[in-house]
Amino acid sequence: MIQMEFIPYHKTQRGREVSRNAQQKRRNLGLVIRNRDIEDHRKEFLLKHNSPEYKARVALRNAVKDNKIIKLLFCEECGSGGTIHGHHADYTKVFEVDWLCAFCHGKRHWKKEGE
């Protein structure tokens, strides 16, 4: 008689692969956000408290509150939902914003700083 050992699905090679793929997919969609990314962005935000960026954000927030601007519920870049930020390409154009998830928003800023 052959002894069959029961292996939970998530511990099999195939199961591990499936969960790894799912994680990768979430990461690609920007749904997995590393804490460091958020902290960096927050630090940057605090540093620029008196910057045009900060003022643009306040003006934008008020405009959204007053229904002058419709805030998108998904990221314009990757289409994921969750917390969506309004990103200004030009802070003097307060009402010209890209709606981005935290991940894509972070990427925009890293890109800019890399220039």
Ligand SMILES: [Zn+2]
């Ligand atoms: Zn995104």
Ligand SMILES: [Zn+2]
């Ligand atoms: Zn931004």
